[in-house]
Amino acid sequence: MIEDIANVLIYLVSELIIYLLVYAVVFESRFHKSRVRWIGGIGCTIIIHFLLLFLYGKYDAMGFTFISMAVIPILLLDSNKKKHLLLYPFITICASVASVSGSFILALFLGKSAYEIVNGSWMTVGCQGFSIILLLALSVYKKDKKENFTIHISSKQYLIFYVVAISEFLMLGSIQLLSGIGLETKLINISGATASVACITLVAITLWQGIVVNREACQRERNELNEQYMQLQKDYYNQLMEQDEKMRRFRHDMNAHITAMNAYCMKSDSKSLKAYMENVMEKSALYDVEVYTGNKAVDAVLRQLVLEAERKQIQMELEGSIPAAVHISDYDLCTIISNLLKNAIEACDKIISDEHEKRITVRTGVFQSQLYIQCRNSMQLQSTQNALNLISSKKDIHNHGIGTKNIEDSVKKYHGIYDHYIENGWFVTEISI
Numbered sequence: 001m002i003e004d005i006a007n008v009l010i011y012l013v014s015e016l017i018i019y020l021l022v023y024a025v026v027f028e029s030r031f032h033k034s035r036v037r038w039i040g041g042i043g044c045t046i047i048i049h050f051l052l053l054f055l056y057g058k059y060d061a062m063g064f065t066f067i068s069m070a071v072i073p074i075l076l077l078d079s080n081k082k083k084h085l086l087l088y089p090f091i092t093i094c095a096s097v098a099s100v101s102g103s104f105i106l107a108l109f110l111g112k113s114a115y116e117i118v119n120g121s122w123m124t125v126g127c128q129g130f131s132i133i134l135l136l137a138l139s140v141y142k143k144d145k146k147e148n149f150t151i152h153i154s155s156k157q158y159l160i161f162y163v164v165a166i167s168e169f170l171m172l173g174s175i176q177l178l179s180g181i182g183l184e185t186k187l188i189n190i191s192g193a194t195a196s197v198a199c200i201t202l203v204a205i206t207l208w209q210g211i212v213v214n215r216e217a218c219q220r221e222r223n224e225l226n227e228q229y230m231q232l233q234k235d236y237y238n239q240l241m242e243q244d245e246k247m248r249r250f251r252h253d254m255n256a257h258i259t260a261m262n263a264y265c266m267k268s269d270s271k272s273l274k275a276y277m278e279n280v281m282e283k284s285a286l287y288d289v290e291v292y293t294g295n296k297a298v299d300a301v302l303r304q305l306v307l308e309a310e311r312k313q314i315q316m317e318l319e320g321s322i323p324a325a326v327h328i329s330d331y332d333l334c335t336i337i338s339n340l341l342k343n344a345i346e347a348c349d350k351i352i353s354d355e356h357e358k359r360i361t362v363r364t365g366v367f368q369s370q371l372y373i374q375c376r377n378s379m380q381l382q383s384t385q386n387a388l389n390l391i392s393s394k395k396d397i398h399n400h401g402i403g404t405k406n407i408e409d410s411v412k413k414y415h416g417i418y419d420h421y422i423e424n425g426w427f428v429t430e431i432s433i
Contacts, residue, residue: 004053004058005050007058007062007125008049008050008053008058008061011062011065011125011128012045012046012049012065014125014128014129015069016042016045016069018099018128018131018132018135019069019091019095020072020076021135021136021139022094022095022135023073023084023087023091024139025138025139025142026135026207027084027087027151027153028149028150028151029077029080029084030077030078030079031076031077031078032075032076032077032078033078037076038076040075041071041072041075042071044071045068045069048064048068049061049062049064049068062124066092070088073085073088083153086158087161089162090161090164090165092165093165093166093168093169094164094165095131096131097168097196097199097203098130098131098134098196098200099127099128099130099131100114100127100172100176100192100196100199101130101193101196101197101199101200102126102127102129102130102131103123103124103192104175104189104192104196105193106123106126107179107189107192108186108189108190108193111185111186112185113179113185113188113189114175114176114179114188114189114192148211148214148215149211150211151210151211151214152210152211152213152214152217154213157210160209161206164202164203164206167202168199168202168203171195171199172192172195172196172199175188175191175192175195176192179192222331225331225334225335229297229300229301229330232300232301232303232304233297236296236300236303237296237300260276261273261276261277290303290306292318293318293320293321293322294321294322295324295333296324297330298322298330298333298334298337301334301337302318302337302341305338305341305342305345306318308345309348309360312345312348312349312358314345314348314349314358314359314360315357315358315359315360316362317360317361317362318361318362319361319362319363319364320362320364320365321365321366322366322371326366326371327369327414327433328371328433332410332413332414335406335407335410336373336410336411336431339403339404339406339407340362340373340375340407340429340431341360341362341375342403343377343404343429344360344375344377344427345360347377347378347427348360348379350379350380351378351379351380352380357378358378359377359378360375360376360377361374361375361377362374362375362376370432370433371433372430372432373430373432373433374428374430374431375428375429376423376426376427376429377426377427378425378426378427379425379426379427407431411431411433414433416431416432416433417430417431417432418431419431
């Protein structure tokens with residue numbers, strides 16, 4: 001009995017590791033930080049399997065994991081539970097493909113049936129190790145390449161996942177069934193090994209298809225944003241040219257304006273002088289176009305955001321400068337600034353109490369070739385926890401939080417630092433690149 005308990009426990013641990021690795025490595029899911037969830041979830045799973053062990057035996061206890069491991073998407077993963085649960089059947093079937101492949105290959109070498117391998121406790125755990133090795137190798141590969149391997153998840157992608165999972169279940173399940181009824185062992189093992197390798201290839205192609213779709217979606221989004229930034233810069237440069245033309249005409253008539261104002265001064269006609277000066281200021285174009293940071297690409301984006309803040313009665317203060325020649329591309333710089341201020345404006349716009357002012361302050365500067373950006377915005381006090389977790393309170397949560405992800409990706413590209421915290425009722429974001 002002690003040996004059976006040890007076998008079940010080792011099998012559970014290996015299964016748990018496989019499922020966690022699939023979620024973390026393949027689908028880039030984040031784990032919940034609550035110790036209570038982890039202790040409770042894993043503890044309940046172990047208790048259930050030990051009860052099955054004592055009531056029905058070792059093999060029934062080990063075969064129940066496809067249900068009990070649902071504790072991972074339900075309790076151990078942070079947010080997006082619906083997405084994780086919808087992925088679970090695909091993960092359940094496809095995560096076992098490598099183990100099945102290992103069982104057929106091992107059976108081929110040992111001259112046994114795959115059925116005997118699966119029902120041999122230490123050999124079963126060994127086959128599980130084959131899946132773990134593949135997933136760890138994939139994790140190392142992803143870190144080494146440092147590319148975007150995020151898988152696009154949509155209704156069509158779910159359909160593809162389920163079709164692939166069901167197909168592999170029928171294919172490998174039937175071969176495993178034949179392995180257990182005593183047919184030609186070597187032929188079954190060869191068929192099972194080749195079929196399982198083909199299934200692994202199919203899973204890899206399916207996941208890669210999801211990655212390609214995601215990259216295409218990201219590229220489309222990048223192109224659209226680039227077009228928006230270019231249009232904003234075009235409008236900004238046109239305004240600068242108009243301002244320059246007005247200033248040129250103003251300088252041409254400067255002597256006449258000074259003579260006229262001097263005449264009003266001589267007559268002590270302060271009222272007429274004031275009206276004339278206001279007219280001069282209006283026609284001179286001195287304040288037609290604001291210069292916020294000195295970087296024209298950023299200023300073009302800021303102009304629209306400042307106007308949006310004004311419409312929503314949000315006070316915005318901009319301090320500091322950004323050199324025109326900076327080591328960050330205009331696209332990434334505009335992406336960071338744009339999303340920072342959009343998030344800040346959205347947070348301020350949610351303030352409903354008159355006691356809290358709607359205010360945003362942005363400070364920028366360069367020190368020793370490092371660009372520093374600090375954005376502070378006032379916020380509704382009840383939103384503190386969501387702000388810290390950067391979780392959108394909107395109903396369509398899958399289509400929000402993209403701005404924050406874009407900031408993270410842009411900062412990560414330049415190996416920068418991205419931090420956020422709450423300070424005296426202010427949500428503060430600090431970036432160093």
